[in-house]
Amino acid sequence: MTADQYSSLCIGVTGLNANDNPGPGIAVIRALKAGLGNGIRIVGLSYESMEPGIYMHELVDKTYQIPYPTAGTAALVERLEYIQEKEHLDLIIPNFDSELYNFIRIGPQLQQMGIKTFLPSHGQLALRDKINLGDFGRKHGFNIPADYKLYTIDDLKKATDELMFPLMIKGKFYEAYAAYTMDQAVKSFHQLGAAWGYPVIAQQLIRGTEINIAALGDGNGANISIIPMRKLYITDKGKAWAGVTIEDPKLIALADNFARATNWRGGYELEIMCDADDNLFILEINPRFPAWIYLTAAAGQNQPEALVKMAFGETLTPFTEYQVGKLFIRYSWDHVVDIADFQQISALGEL
Known part of the structure; x- marks a missing residue:
């Protein structure tokens, strides 16, 4: 076109x-x-x-x-x-x-x-689902925090014995809350189960620096664009309210490994925690563009524009450069x- x-x-x-x-x-x-x-x-x-x-x-x-x-x-x-x-x-x-x-x-x-x-295909969508993420990580060599699928309060009690506090309680589709006590864990379990259905996920809490990666897969094992962003301000729901583009070859390699493992087609987001030993843990893989996707355009790799062109059959050369230090600050009016x-x-x- x-x-x-x-x-x-x-x-x-x-x-x-x-x-x-x-x-x-x-x-x-x-x-x-x-x-x-x-x-x-x-x-x-x-x-x-x-x-x-x-x-x-x-x-x-x-x-x-x-x-x-x-x-x-x-x-x-x-x-x-x-x-x-x-x-x-x-x-x-x-x-x-x-x-x-x-x-x-x-x-x-x-x-x-x-x-x-x-x-993506239904198969690709299922691979990165929260309930399958641990198995996916073990199969392909990604670091994934230990998790536990929760259908009942008894499951929650077993998870807390195994994972110990604090831990994260996550909804099937959206939302996640840190739980430091059993009362907090039970409240989050009921709240997220009612909102998004079951299973609810209990996940080992990894401390460190929160990083998100927005990427666009071509469906053939490669990425057209990869933009890593470090969260600077985080809401009580864990959402980035401010973030800055960063440069780290390990983050680019992680996204490339994911694309090769899945042949991902379309936009996706890797939610990463970098611990004190510089290990990268994948906390979630979101199968669509993140809410901060405009930052990719501002940094020089407009992923939504590229997706449109790929949808119409255009073959794109992968982006190789972007502006580091581009900061977004979300606001409301x-x-x-x-x-x-x-x-x-x-x-x-x-x-």
């Missing part, structure tokens, strides 16, 4: 929430506009009426609500067929872990509609909109 063709694309983007645990959608859109120009049309795909991106009209041209992932693929396809009739989407970029299974499954149907994606907009998206499912 030519630059003019890319600049006229219509792209659907999920993950429009921008609260204290933000979705990647807004950052993805900012990166797309920075790389492809403001002429692209962005169609937001939301799950709830209070997702702030719905009302950010300078970034999102039109928003449609789509069914929750639990509604299944038939409901999703039906809704996307309706949206496609109106919008003529060229590409969809899903940004939530919990929705990826459905979007991967309906890939052939999306292709028939004229909608492209650039996503009150975005004032008319109540009529909220009523319209709530009642009609589109705005």
Whole structure:
């Protein structure tokens, strides 16, 4: 495709929430506009009426609500067929872990509609799942903290005996809390199980420096882009509220090893802990762009832009350089909109 063709694309983007645990959608859109120009049309795909991106009209041209992932693929396809009739989407970029299974499954149907994606396979998705992460690490030689799958309180008691306090209690899809006592562990277990289902994961707590790596795999065992970031400010939910790009060949090698082991296709994020002995532990592998993905564009490797070009079959030369010392600081402000907009998206499912 030519630059003019890319600049006229219509792209659907999920993950429009921008609260204290933000979705990647807004950052993805900012990166797309920075790389492809403001002429692209962005169609937001939301799950709830209070997702702030719905009302950010300078970034999102039109928003449609789509069914929750639990509604299944038939409901999703039906809704996307309706949206496609109106919008003529060229590409969809899903940004939530919990929705990826459905979007991967309906890939052939999306292709028939004229909608492209650039996503991992179900097999790749399962490899890095929190419940499989320990087995994956042992098979491929990655350092993974010891973990325990929790279905009941008895499981939690066994995990605390084995892992000892403090430990991390993690939701199946999102959220994680440090537990220093049994009361804290029980509270987190019930809270995360109710929110995300079971199993909940108990994981050995590794102390050190928190580092995240945003990368883009080509599906053939290589990365097109790798950007490591050290967290400078972390929220109580463990989310980076500030971070800086860093240079470390070991981090690049770790991401390259992951791509070779999985043939990963699409964006992903490695959550790393570097301990006092400089050992790198993989805490989580998120199967999509992180919420701080705009930093990759600012540092010189625009990963969302590159994903779009790969989705359309363009062969890209892997990036080799980026700007070290690029700092992001997340902030919030009150975005004032008319109540009529909220009523319209709530009642009609589109705005």
